[in-house]
Structure formats: C-alpha cells, structure tokens
Amino acid sequence: MEKRVQPSGISFIVFFNVFGKLAIDLVNDLGAAAIFFSKAFRMIFRSKQLPEIVQQVYHIGARSSSIVMLVGLFTGMVLGLQLYYTLAKFGSEGMLGSVISLSLIRELGPVLTAIMITARAGSSMAAEIGILRISEQIDALYTMRIDPVRYLVSPRIAASIISFPLLTAFFDLIGILGGYLTGVVLLSASGGVYFARVLSSVDIVDIRGGFIKSLVFAVIVSTICCFQGYFTHMRSDSSGAKSVSLSTTSAVVVSCVMILIADYVVTSFLM
C-alpha cells in the first residue's frame, strides 16, 4: 500500500529547506567576509601601501566630499525647517540648535554619510574590482606575485577608515550650518541661542559615538563592496558583465541594510 505524505509535512520540509539554505549561505558569507577583512586589514601595514592608500583616500574621500556636504547642507536645512515649527508649538524654538546638532552628530551624520559614500564610492569599488576579476587582471596580479588583496582591497579599506570619520565631521558641520540657515536666517530664531545650545548640549560622548559609528560603517561598506567585487566570478546566478552589475547592486543594497542594522546595534551599546 502506498504511503501518502501529508501536505503539511511537505510544506514543513520545504520551509526548512529554503530557510536552512538561506541561513547556511548567510553564515558562510559572513564568515568569508570576516576572513577577507582580517586578511586585508593585516596587509594595510605592509610596505609600499602608502601611495595606494593616498590615491584611494582621494577617490573615496576627497571626491565624495562635495556630494556629502551638499546632502549635509540640505539635511540640516530640512531639519531646521521641520523642527522649528514642531518646537514652536511647545514654545521651545530655543532648543533648535540642540536637537539639530545632536540628531546630526549621533545619528544622521554617520548614517547618511555612509549611505552617500556607499552610493558613490562603494559601487565603484565593487564594479572596478569585479571588472578586474572577470578580465583576469586579478589572476594577472597573482601571477606577478602581487597579492590582489593587498594591492586592491587593503588600500580601499584603509582609505575608507580614514575618509568616513572625516566626511562625517564635514557632514555634521555643514548640517548644523544648514539648520542655522533655515532656523535662524529664514525663520528668525535667535542665532546666539542656536549656537549656544549647540555648544552646551553636544558632549564629547556624542562626538565619540558618531566617530565610532563612522568607523564601523567604513569597515562594513569597504569590506562588503570589495568582497562582492572580488568574488564576482563565484556568483551562481550570472557571469561576465552581468555578474559585475549584480555584484555592484548587491554591494550597495547589502551595505545600506548593514549600515542601518549596525547603527541600531552600535547605538544600543553606546546608550
């Protein structure tokens, strides 16, 4: 007599098959990315790295500064606009400087800066390394006894660790000035009170928290973007130019999601 599998039993197995595979893949990728980062980080301190790091600081940091400052300016301006009217309802316009500076330094500065750098420099890291991979240039480096991780990945991670906190500081500063423009110049809040509140409410702990976040985001973004590009050829869903485009998309999406997850985790430790 034939045994019949219960429909509920089949769906139970399918569920565990799908989620089990996803979980195993996730753990595998996380492990691989952690090993990738640790190898690349150790190689930052090898000789002959400085010129490459300086070049990458220019690409990742200097060339992202204008877009980061533009976003910082408008973020501060929109915060000034929204918060002024909200605080005015409670007669607390004087708190405008405190709220803008703290929200920028603690949260918005590190997060938005990291997302902007991901969009501008992270995508190019993934695409550039991906193209080097599919055109055998990474293999060529290996054949020349040049460690591809040392030559391509380490300088990008080092440059990100240098650039992210600096760009975050720029973002915060320009954002506070943006808030001043709308809150004080356009909406007539007191300029003196605005800056007095900024100075009195921002503590070194807030700045340190923002700094730590930007360092964590630098590591996350540079590792994910370089990892996606470096292993472009291992993608099972595509090959060639298509794999580079998918790796670049994955690099940006995964980085942005990881920035937000890491932001919550780091904030919960800092609070």
Place this chain on the structure above:
Amino acid sequence: METPLIEFRDVTKRFGGLTVLDRVNLKIYENQITTIMGKSGAGKSVMLKHIIGLLSPDAGTILFSGRPINKMKMGEWDQYRSQISYLFQHNALFDSLTVFDNIALPLRQTTVMSPKEIEKKVMARIEQTELTEAAGKYPTELSGGMQKRVALARALVTDPKIVLFDEPTTGQDPIRKNAILSTTAHYRKKFGFTAVLVSHDIPDVFFISDRIILLWEGGVAFQGPYEESTRLDHPMAEEFLRSLEGFQDELTGLLSKQMFRARYASTLNQGQAEKAVTALLFSVEFDLLTEALGPLAATEVLKALGEYIHTNLGSVGGFSARHSIGQILAILPYTDIHEAKQLVENFGKGLQKEVLSNIQALTKANIGATACFEIYVYAGMTEAHSNDDIDRIIEKARANQEIIATHRCDSKGGEI
C-alpha cells in the same frame, strides 16, 4: 636521463561533474619551447594555471625540478613562483595604467629596486619590444598586436625562467601571428627562458616548438618532437591536427607541410623519379633579420620571399612549403639539376630586382620600419630520388647552399 623542469604525474582536475584533466602525465624540459595543443575545453589553459598555482590538482602531483610543488614551504613556493611569468590570452593589462606603468608594476610591487633602476630596466624591455612610442599611452589606445607586446614585455621584465603563453596569437593576422611566434622563439634564445605555449597556429607554431603535447579527451595523446607527431596514428591526428593545418600556409600562400608531404610522395611514386626531380632549399637568416628589423618587418620579408617563390616556381610546375621559420623547400618535378641551376640563377636575379630592391620601401610602407638592414637569400639544390625522404634531401640541399640574392643599404636607407 635529463630531469624535466616541470612534470605532471597523474594529475586530475574536475570542475563540478566535469573531468577536464584525467590522470595526465607529461614532461616539460628546460630551455625548450613546448606547445600544448588540443580542442577547445581540452584543459590547455587549465594546465598552465596549474603550473603557476592559480589552480591546484584534485589528484596527482606537479613537480618542479623533481620537487612536488604542493610540498614546498612558503619561501620555496615564493621562489618557485618568482621564476614564472604568465602571458594571458587577452593580455590582462591594467587599463588605468600606462604602458610604462603596466610593465613596471611587478618590479615596483615585488622588488626593492630603486625608481631609477626600474625605469632603466623597463625602458630596455620597451625598446626590445618596439614600444618606445607607446610608453606613455594607455592599453586601450594601442592595437591588439601592440597590447600583446606590452603583455610580453611585462612577462619578461622580471627575467623569468619559465614563461607560460596562453594562446598568444589569438585574433592576430597571419603576419602578426608569425611575428609573435618568431618573437617568442627569438626572445627564448636571447633571454634563455623555458617557454610553454598554448596555440593552434599550425604550421607556424611547429617551426618554433621543440616539443608538442597533444591533449585528447582529458589525457595526453602525444608528447614529443613535431616530426614524431606527423607519424601519429591516433584519432586526434585526423580529426584535429590535419583539419587545423589545412592546405595552404596562411602567411606565404605556399603548401602546408601536410599537403607538401602528400605531393612529394605522389611525385616520387608516380614514376616521376625516373625522370628528373630537383629539390631546392631557400633560406634567409631570419634571426639576424629579426634582430635588425624587429619581428614584424622580418616576417614581412619572409612573406614577400614566399610569395615570389610560389608565383615563379609554380609556373614551371614546382611546389613548395615552409620547412622551418626561415627555410622554404621547393620541388621541381620536371627539371634536372642543370636546368635547375639555370632556373635558380634567373630566379635570383629576378628576386633581387623585383623583390629585394623594393623591400626597404615595402617594410616602410607596410609597418613603418625604416632601419637599414641586409638580407642574404641562399639557395641549395639536389636531385631527389624515390627512396629519399624529405629530411635527407634537405640535408643534401643545405650542403650546397649559396647566396643567390642580396639586399644591403647605406645608413640613410638607400640601397647599395
């Protein structure tokens, strides 16, 4: 017995369920050019990647001078790899770096040489590979042939002991194909490295190869000198080698070696040997020409000579084929040795007048070579009989070789 420089012992490599190399055994000897041939997907590039360590075998061992490379310690492995260069099929040049920087990259990153020493060495390689004017350009601004030379210069800049060439002539025209292969042979002599080539360019690659390795269905069907491969009784010989060789030599328009052999055999066996049959061996000093002119112009000279022989000896019923890189063997079935002497004398005068006097202008117009150079064309002849094999008549003809035409020019490029 000589220890091979590189030896594969029962090497097996699988990709998923596909076995690409199945218990492969082969030997590569020092200071030789070894050419690996086989159908697409036969595992030729996979073999090269095993030698340099980009891939490792699933089973079996690779030995370097008798020492298994998988058992080498870190320093020993690094030392082994420092002796090998790899020329990729698609060059793998860095588009964001200039030609100079591409060639300098391995020196800058892996040596302690000063910038001045690096510049001197890189410029020397750039001059040797005729890239002086391209030094400041990016790879995308260069032709395919020039990019190949940049990749070759980069591969040679570290003075490697072994150079692996993965299909170095892909996408090149016949002149450039021959130029790249003759450059490889020329540099191998000049720099003294061991070359391992993956190539399908028959017959050109046979002229420069000391050993041939034929891959067939995951294994090695043949390994040994080219001449032995012509006697190979294996499906690969029919299905692959002879189909690649074709009927004509792409460069000169002369017969392929295979067709030449067939016509030679039928000429001597159809009673022609009863009548007069004369063999002529024409030679140019190709190495000296390459040294003076560069490989491209030297190949251009060889092409012009081949075409002239094809046209003139064909009109009297003769047939010919390239025997080696600078030698052409011709058979004149209806001509005795006395008639052949007269014919060669007239041929030499015609060659001098119609080809060599224009060769300076031709090389300048075709490839821009303006250097002053000398060419000596030699010819030797002998009677051929029905029991003479080709190697024997070549030997006899070579012993009688004399200069039949020359080209010399003054320092301004004018003919003397």
